[in-house]
Amino acid sequence: MVFDKQKVDYSLYLVTDSSMLPDGTTLYSQVEAGLKNGVTLVQLREKDCETKDFIAEALEVQKLCKKFNVPLIINDRIDVALAIDADGVHVGQDDIPIPMVRKLVGPDRIVGWSVGFREEVETLAKWGPDMVDYIGVGTLFPTLTKKNPKKAPMGPQGAIKVLDALEEFGANWCRTVGIGGLHPVNIGRVLFQCVSSNGKRALDGICVVSDIMAAKDAGAATKNLRRIIDQGNYHFVNLQLKNSAITQETFKSVLGQVALTRPLVQHVTNKVHQNFGANITLALGSSPIMSEVKDEVHELARIPNATLLLNTGSVAPVDMLKEAITCYNNEQRPIIFDPVGYSATETRRLLNDTLLSHGQFTCIKGNTSEILSLAKLTVEKMKGVDAFVGNVDEEMLSRATRIVAYTYKTVAVCSGETDFVADGTENGHFTLSNGPVKTAIDLPCVKINNGPISIMGDITASGCSLGSTIACCLGGANAESNVFDAVVTAVILYKTAGKLASTRCQGSGSFHVQLIDALYELFHANEPARWTASYRML
Numbered sequence: 001m002v003f004d005k006q007k008v009d010y011s012l013y014l015v016t017d018s019s020m021l022p023d024g025t026t027l028y029s030q031v032e033a034g035l036k037n038g039v040t041l042v043q044l045r046e047k048d049c050e051t052k053d054f055i056a057e058a059l060e061v062q063k064l065c066k067k068f069n070v071p072l073i074i075n076d077r078i079d080v081a082l083a084i085d086a087d088g089v090h091v092g093q094d095d096i097p098i099p100m101v102r103k104l105v106g107p108d109r110i111v112g113w114s115v116g117f118r119e120e121v122e123t124l125a126k127w128g129p130d131m132v133d134y135i136g137v138g139t140l141f142p143t144l145t146k147k148n149p150k151k152a153p154m155g156p157q158g159a160i161k162v163l164d165a166l167e168e169f170g171a172n173w174c175r176t177v178g179i180g181g182l183h184p185v186n187i188g189r190v191l192f193q194c195v196s197s198n199g200k201r202a203l204d205g206i207c208v209v210s211d212i213m214a215a216k217d218a219g220a221a222t223k224n225l226r227r228i229i230d231q232g233n234y235h236f237v238n239l240q241l242k243n244s245a246i247t248q249e250t251f252k253s254v255l256g257q258v259a260l261t262r263p264l265v266q267h268v269t270n271k272v273h274q275n276f277g278a279n280i281t282l283a284l285g286s287s288p289i290m291s292e293v294k295d296e297v298h299e300l301a302r303i304p305n306a307t308l309l310l311n312t313g314s315v316a317p318v319d320m321l322k323e324a325i326t327c328y329n330n331e332q333r334p335i336i337f338d339p340v341g342y343s344a345t346e347t348r349r350l351l352n353d354t355l356l357s358h359g360q361f362t363c364i365k366g367n368t369s370e371i372l373s374l375a376k377l378t379v380e381k382m383k384g385v386d387a388f389v390g391n392v393d394e395e396m397l398s399r400a401t402r403i404v405a406y407t408y409k410t411v412a413v414c415s416g417e418t419d420f421v422a423d424g425t426e427n428g429h430f431t432l433s434n435g436p437v438k439t440a441i442d443l444p445c446v447k448i449n450n451g452p453i454s455i456m457g458d459i460t461a462s463g464c465s466l467g468s469t470i471a472c473c474l475g476g477a478n479a480e481s482n483v484f485d486a487v488v489t490a491v492i493l494y495k496t497a498g499k500l501a502s503t504r505c506q507g508s509g510s511f512h513v514q515l516i517d518a519l520y521e522l523f524h525a526n527e528p529a530r531w532t533a534s535y536r537m538l
């Protein structure tokens with residue numbers, strides 16, 4: 001009797017590997033430890049093993065699985081699967097074609113397929129619901145376990161593309177597990193970020209090999225993975241993620257916190273912004289450090305109230321940028337990402353996409369063209385969808401800001417004459433399978449305006465320095481105030497200061513100085529009742 005495939009729990013899927021067993025453990029001891037601590041599906045995967053031995057192993061593993069009522073899947077070897085009456089098989093793109101697999105194993109057995117690309121999803125959707133039951137979506141992150149890797153690591157954004165393809169081609173029956181380099185350090189972010197654009201589908205589970213098979217204590221490793229999956233919350237900052245009503249009290253407390261904590265704001269930024277950003281940070285009662293030294297970033301991230309501003313106009317090497325993201329994520333300290341010129345050149349797009357896949361950002365701030373390209377919205381595409389309904393610009397920009405916030409589960413800021421701030425953090429909440437029903441358009445979004453400040457466009461680093469202002473406000477925030485409030489406060493403060501400075505300056509040179517003075521004055525006065533920028537929840 002084969003396991004009822006409608007009842008399979010894909011949440012924690014163990015794929016075996018006998019080539020990485022620590023001393024004192026066996027394939028069976030690792031599998032049993034996994035089964036005892038929350039593994040819900042097992043795949044026996046032996047790349048080079050005599051068939052006779054494979055059968056013997058499979059029968060042993062099958063006994064263990066039956067004890068825990070967990071289905072057993074055999075990788076690649078259909079003959080072995082049939083010989084022992086396994087619950088299913090898993091094949092890769094270069095293995096026996098799926099229609100033949102289905103013909104051999106019959107309608108009731110579970111059939112899994114390795115998938116990494118939209119075209120492969122299109123194929124399985126065409127075959128219909130009687131063919132592929134689930135797909136392994138990968139390779140998510142670099143891994144040494146798969147010997148001849150054919151696919152470059154796709155990151156969470158690659159997995160989202162596959163989830164979107166399942167929705168696009170209507171393969172609603174098909175379940176999904178993420179695979180490739182998955183460990184406690186990244187499965188929270190994977191489950192948090194990997195949701196289809198329409199909000200209808202998340203991953204159904206996480207698949208691991210080495211995290212359990214190479215663990216000295218496979219039981220503890222499994223328990224840890226189980227705990228992260230079951231808690232359904234990914235906290236990438238030690239601040240509150242759920243937003244409250246935004247009032248002047250909010251602004252007062254955010255600035256009060258900055259004054260109290262004098263946050264360290266590490267700038268990794270472009271040369272033009274360095275000096276100005278440091279002065280903006282000092283004007284806002286915070287402590288700037290302009291360091292691009294890879295070896296010290298782990299120490300800086302540990303300093304209380306440390307916050308990272310990553311502005312990819314910088315020339316810091318990509319491994320330093322990645323290290324900075326990793327360190328601040330590990331310390332659960334905020335990172336503000338300013339993808340300067342996002343996709344203006346192929347080089348920039350590649351760098352920015354690499355960083356966006358590498359870690360979790362608290363805030364992504366860009367100008368209108370950066371946000372539109374991050375949201376993959378072009379005016380043509382928008383015209384088709386929303387042409388001439390209301391103010392195309394506002395509609396387009398608020399939608400783009402919400403899409404970026406949703407895609408990267410971050411607070412997104414689109415800065416221009418009117419600023420938009422959208423909260424995609426979903427309180428850090430994720431669920432398997434059905435995913436959060438919210439889609440981008442449902443996200444909270446604030447519109448901020450203070451009339452035209454044309455001179456803002458005539459100075460360098462005006463956008464970059466909004467990044468510094470956001471970093472200061474996030475740096476001071478604590479578990480009472482929250483991420484969205486702190487970012488909105490920063491944007492309103494900055495727009496107010498910009499307006500004030502524009503009325504006092506004689507030209508772009510004095511505007512720079514007046515902007516620093518205005519921020520200094522507004523910060524130390526901390527009287528939001530006198531701020532001139534208007535804001536409203538859309």
Ligand SMILES: Cc1nc(C(=O)O)sc1CCOP(=O)(O)O
Nearest residue numbers: 138139143145180181208209210
């Ligand atoms: C078996 C396998 N398939 C992959 C794919 O991308 O299809 S990656 C992989 C190995 C995953 O091992 P680990 O959890 O140790 O990184």
Ligand SMILES: C=C1C=NC(C(F)(F)F)=NC1=N
Nearest residue numbers: 090112114135136177179207
């Ligand atoms: C290559 C593979 C890719 N994915 C999966 C699974 F996660 F199980 F779907 N198993 C494999 N053996």
Ligand SMILES: [Mg+2]
Nearest residue numbers: 340367463464
């Ligand atoms: Mg910019």
